[in-house]
Amino acid sequence: xxxxxxxxxxxxxxxxxxxxxxxxxxxxxxxxxxxxxxxxxxxxxxxxxxxxxxxxxxxxxxxxxxxxxxxxxxxxxxxxxxxxxxxxxxxxxxxxxxxxxxxxxxxxxxxxxxxxxxxxxxxx
Amino acid sequence: xxxxxxxxxxxxxxxxxxxxxxxxxxxxxxxxxxxxxxxxxxxxxxxxxxxxxxxxxxxxxxxxxxxxxxxxxxxxxxxxxxxxxxxxxxxxxxxxxxxxxxxxxxxxxxxxxxxxxxxxxxxxxxxxxxxxxxxxxxxxxxxxxxxxxxxxxxxxxxxxxxxxxxxxxxxxxxxxxxxxxxxxxxxxxxxxxxxxxxxxx
Numbered sequence: 563x564x565x566x567x568x569x570x571x572x573x574x575x576x577x578x579x580x581x582x583x584x585x586x587x588x589x590x591x592x593x594x595x596x597x598x599x600x601x602x603x604x605x606x607x608x609x610x611x612x613x614x615x616x617x618x619x620x621x622x623x624x625x626x627x628x629x630x631x632x633x634x635x636x637x638x639x640x641x642x643x644x645x646x647x648x649x650x651x652x653x654x655x656x657x658x659x660x661x662x663x664x665x666x667x668x669x670x671x672x673x674x675x676x677x678x679x680x681x682x683x684x685x686x
Numbered sequence: 687x688x689x690x691x692x693x694x695x696x697x698x699x700x701x702x703x704x705x706x707x708x709x710x711x712x713x714x715x716x717x718x719x720x721x722x723x724x725x726x727x728x729x730x731x732x733x734x735x736x737x738x739x740x741x742x743x744x745x746x747x748x749x750x751x752x753x754x755x756x757x758x759x760x761x762x763x764x765x766x767x768x769x770x771x772x773x774x775x776x777x778x779x780x781x782x783x784x785x786x787x788x789x790x791x792x793x794x795x796x797x798x799x800x801x802x803x804x805x806x807x808x809x810x811x812x813x814x815x816x817x818x819x820x821x822x823x824x825x826x827x828x829x830x831x832x833x834x835x836x837x838x839x840x841x842x843x844x845x846x847x848x849x850x851x852x853x854x855x856x857x858x859x860x861x862x863x864x865x866x867x868x869x870x871x872x873x874x875x876x877x878x879x880x881x882x883x884x885x886x887x
Contacts, residue, residue, distance in 0.1 A: 572692070575692060576692075576695060579695070579696055579699055580699065583699045583700070583702070583703050586703060587703055587706060587707070590707060591710075594710075594711075598714075598882055599886075600732065600763070601710070601711075601714045601763075602710050603732070604713075604714065604732040604733070604763060605710055605713050605714070605732075606710065
């Protein structure tokens with residue numbers, strides 16, 4: 563029973579890491595697309611990539627429970643920096659997915675929120 | 687034990703992310719000196735357009751050229767030295783077929799893809815169901831590129847009857863330039879961004 567729980571946690575940790583890696587890739591791809599349009603989109607089916615990212619993200623959000631850590635308390639400057647970075651990530655993601663129309667705004671907002679939560683979870 | 691395994695896995699994931707980014711960059715930069723892609727002309731691909739004008743071509747299972755000339759665009763992600771166009775096609779009525787860059791309305795520098803008088807064509811290979819594979823190479827230093835785009839034309843002067851057309855199954859495009867080990871990295875990246883600046887900005 564305990565082994566099952568450990569295994570489940572272990573798999574969830576791997577899924578979370580894969581989600582973080584895919585999300586980081588998504589942000590890097592968005593940045594590269596701004597530098598040179600089509601540098602990634604010529605070779606990558608964005609629909610499949612976004613679908614994988616979405617599935618990994620949903621599993622992470624629904625099932626992953628981060629272990630409680632004692633860390634330093636964040637101040638206003640920390641929050642502002644995280645906010646700014648998250649907004650930047652959101653804008654990048656919006657830019658990359660601009661071809662899908664108004665849904666890109668939704669993707670941008672979700673990306674910013676995910677980014678904010680991820681950084682906050684890792685900091686606190 | 688589990689923690690160690692997790693650490694190794696994380697290193698593998700980070701390594702994988704770096705490899706994926708490098709892979710996409712190496713594709714667009716053509717670091718191997720070659721970029722290859724295919725199309726069946728049924729839809730636009732990132733590198734090749736459909737055959738135009740659309741009313742001269744019918745898409746059934748394959749692209750069927752019922753009148754000529756028709757043309758298509760090839761989009762180049764960076765500067766290349768040569769382009770090789772390999773057509774897989776069916777020419778049941780043995781028309782002369784010419785292919786080349788479409789630079790002007792008339793008198794374009796076309797090369798023969800198939801010539802009914804030329805029997806010494808060693809590069810011609812017969813495949814199943816009468817489809818032939820033939821390739822033509824062009825030097826890109828002699829062809830002006832406009833906004834990262836090259837327009838090629840397929841001319842079939844004897845094709846008059848729309849019911850006796852030519853089938854095109856596939857076009858394989860191979861773009862060639864110096865590999866990264868044949869020119870230095872700085873020069874390679876400079877040429878890449880220089881092309882981008884000249885063509886798209």
